[in-house]
Amino acid sequence: MAVIECVPNISEGRRQEVLDACAAAVSRGGARLLDVKPDATHNRTVFTFAGSAAQVRASVLALFETALPLIDLRHHSGEHPRMGAIDVVPFIPIEGATMAECVTLAQDVAAEVSTRHQLPVFLYEEAARLPARRNLEDIRRGEFEGLAAKLAQPDWKPDFGPAHPHASAGATVVGARMPLVAYNINLATDRLEVAKRIAAAVRHSSGGLRYVKAMGIALADRGIVQVSMNLTNFEKTPIARVFELVKREAARDGVAVLESEIIGLVPSAALTQAAAWYLQIEGFNADQILEKKLHDN
Amino acid sequence: MAVIECVPNISEGRRQEVLDACAAAVSRGGARLLDVKPDATHNRTVFTFAGSAAQVRASVLALFETALPLIDLRHHSGEHPRMGAIDVVPFIPIEGATMAECVTLAQDVAAEVSTRHQLPVFLYEEAARLPARRNLEDIRRGEFEGLAAKLAQPDWKPDFGPAHPHASAGATVVGARMPLVAYNINLATDRLEVAKRIAAAVRHSSGGLRYVKAMGIALADRGIVQVSMNLTNFEKTPIARVFELVKREAARDGVAVLESEIIGLVPSAALTQAAAWYLQIEGFNADQILEKKLHDN
Numbered sequence: 128m129a130v131i132e133c134v135p136n137i138s139e140g141r142r143q144e145v146l147d148a149c150a151a152a153v154s155r156g157g158a159r160l161l162d163v164k165p166d167a168t169h170n171r172t173v174f175t176f177a178g179s180a181a182q183v184r185a186s187v188l189a190l191f192e193t194a195l196p197l198i199d200l201r202h203h204s205g206e207h208p209r210m211g212a213i214d215v216v217p218f219i220p221i222e223g224a225t226m227a228e229c230v231t232l233a234q235d236v237a238a239e240v241s242t243r244h245q246l247p248v249f250l251y252e253e254a255a256r257l258p259a260r261r262n263l264e265d266i267r268r269g270e271f272e273g274l275a276a277k278l279a280q281p282d283w284k285p286d287f288g289p290a291h292p293h294a295s296a297g298a299t300v301v302g303a304r305m306p307l308v309a310y311n312i313n314l315a316t317d318r319l320e321v322a323k324r325i326a327a328a329v330r331h332s333s334g335g336l337r338y339v340k341a342m343g344i345a346l347a348d349r350g351i352v353q354v355s356m357n358l359t360n361f362e363k364t365p366i367a368r369v370f371e372l373v374k375r376e377a378a379r380d381g382v383a384v385l386e387s388e389i390i391g392l393v394p395s396a397a398l399t400q401a402a403a404w405y406l407q408i409e410g411f412n413a414d415q416i417l418e419k420k421l422h423d424n
Numbered sequence: 425m426a427v428i429e430c431v432p433n434i435s436e437g438r439r440q441e442v443l444d445a446c447a448a449a450v451s452r453g454g455a456r457l458l459d460v461k462p463d464a465t466h467n468r469t470v471f472t473f474a475g476s477a478a479q480v481r482a483s484v485l486a487l488f489e490t491a492l493p494l495i496d497l498r499h500h501s502g503e504h505p506r507m508g509a510i511d512v513v514p515f516i517p518i519e520g521a522t523m524a525e526c527v528t529l530a531q532d533v534a535a536e537v538s539t540r541h542q543l544p545v546f547l548y549e550e551a552a553r554l555p556a557r558r559n560l561e562d563i564r565r566g567e568f569e570g571l572a573a574k575l576a577q578p579d580w581k582p583d584f585g586p587a588h589p590h591a592s593a594g595a596t597v598v599g600a601r602m603p604l605v606a607y608n609i610n611l612a613t614d615r616l617e618v619a620k621r622i623a624a625a626v627r628h629s630s631g632g633l634r635y636v637k638a639m640g641i642a643l644a645d646r647g648i649v650q651v652s653m654n655l656t657n658f659e660k661t662p663i664a665r666v667f668e669l670v671k672r673e674a675a676r677d678g679v680a681v682l683e684s685e686i687i688g689l690v691p692s693a694a695l696t697q698a699a700a701w702y703l704q705i706e707g708f709n710a711d712q713i714l715e716k717k718l719h720d721n
Contacts, residue, residue: 161718385704387704388707389708393712393713394713394715399696401702405702408683409685416690416692418519418691421456
């Protein structure tokens with residue numbers, strides 16, 4: 128079975144009964160709920176679930192049915208930018224699924240929820256129809272409060288649904304993207320400027336690797352600093368290359384790498400790829416992984 | 425679901441109809457057949473299947489029912505040593521299964537087939553009850569032709585079943601062991617003595633790492649040499665340590681590592697462990713692997 132992951136972010140991170148209802152809706156749809164991560168400060172929750180395209184579709188439609196009546200953005204505040212009750216819905220290819228299948232699923236779900244709920248929907252990242260809509264931040268700029276004015280601009284007519292906000296639910300951004308790996312490297316120094324310099328050196332926005340977002344932060348309680356990263360496409364910018372580059376840049380400043388850490392879930396391929404690189408394994412094939420063979424159809 | 429793998433070796437590698445019948449028996453039992461590897465020269469076939477303890481048990485019992493009437497060791501020849509029609513049956517812990525569960529399963533299957541088929545059965549490796557029976561080679565010495573004399577010795581009374589051979593099927597060795605990783609490292613030289621020296625340096629039998637078997641061989645067609653290894657416990661002797669040691673020993677002789685290769689199936693953990701080592705990932709937990717979380721109960 129080809130497995131697709133879905134990681135919707137909803138604009139509710141405080142009312143447990145709402146989160147419970149949403150989790151139940153996802154499970155009812157047939158996908159497997161892997162994680163629910165609420166953040167009270169952001170007033171936002173990230174759901175992670177996976178399954179076949181049909182299961183994931185049914186689960187995400189059930190989530191819309193359940194969440195939209197329960198979340199009213201007119202009374203929502205939190206630190207995280209948002210423009211919708213269900214703010215963003217990415218589909219992610221995992222085992223045996225392609226990006227093209229995820230794009231098709233995103234289009235299908237976008238069409239369905241825009242019709243059912245009279246909801247404006249934008250397509251983003253790999254599912255974007257316009258280059259200006261690849262970036263989530265660009266679409267979301269202005270947030271819920273600026274949404275009516277934004278939708279009225281010809282450039283910001285939504286991909287599906289009406290050109291005015293849903294009264295309580297705003298608009299939703301649906302798309303397809305690679306799995307994101309949250310990867311941090313801790314340095315054996317308390318010099319924050321070293322972490323900041325290295326973050327600038329490795330991240331895409333300031334001249335670094337194409338699929339790296341990075342910032343340098345202090346871990347004050349441990350007296351060390353960290354290069355905190357999101358790797359947005361581990362196939363094209365592999366973890367091993369990022370690690371080796373950070374290590375080399377740190378050595379330039381006389382600083383050693385203390386350790387690294389992966390936050391949350393990581394696709395198996397991101398790690399087996401790193402093992403194959405370091406061990407110089409030639410012609411390694413994912414079908415050689417016993418568990419993959421066991422679970423494939 | 426805890427997954428156990430079973431890798432029986434049977435003394436038939438030529439008659440396709442027998443192999444087909446055996447494969448069908450395994451599938452009927454409920455385990456998932458992952459691989460069938462016949463060798464005509466050895467006149468021997470390795471079956472690989474996996475599933476829950478109950479599925480693997482049913483499949484291996486079905487294999488005995490089917491194979492024993494079809495294979496007669498009195499008319500068997502081949503290059504590989506053997507003492508039984510079903511020669512050796514190892515159970516291997518994979519996902520969420522423990523070695524203790526595999527030992528219990530080995531004992532249970534050994535008792536069952538010895539009674540059903542009047543077959544002498546030895547327990548080996550982790551399931552061995554006597555230190556002298558840990559090693560498969562020690563049990564099998566003398567082969568089918570010497571079996572009657574061996575079983576008559578008090579030291580070689582079988583763990584289950586009669587102290588005389590099954591007329592056509594000899595005896596079977598059943599046990600539990602770690603997954604075996606077939607791992608080769610190719611060196612950028614044609615000097616066979618370098619590969620032989622390194623193999624001797626890293627293998628257990630001549631002073632090297634505890635769970636490494638190794639030999640140096642020439643890959644004549646490519647004009648290079650290879651350190652060909654079996655890693656018999658990748659948890660205790662990790663692949664990364666073996667690779668780094670071979671690389672260091674090769675550098676001592678001015679030789680570079682060209683590449684390495686994994687032959688056949690490898691448990692995911694053997695590779696994620698290597699990735700975590702090289703990337704210095706602190707506190708990595710197998711439950712962070714998305715696919716594992718997806719397939720676990």
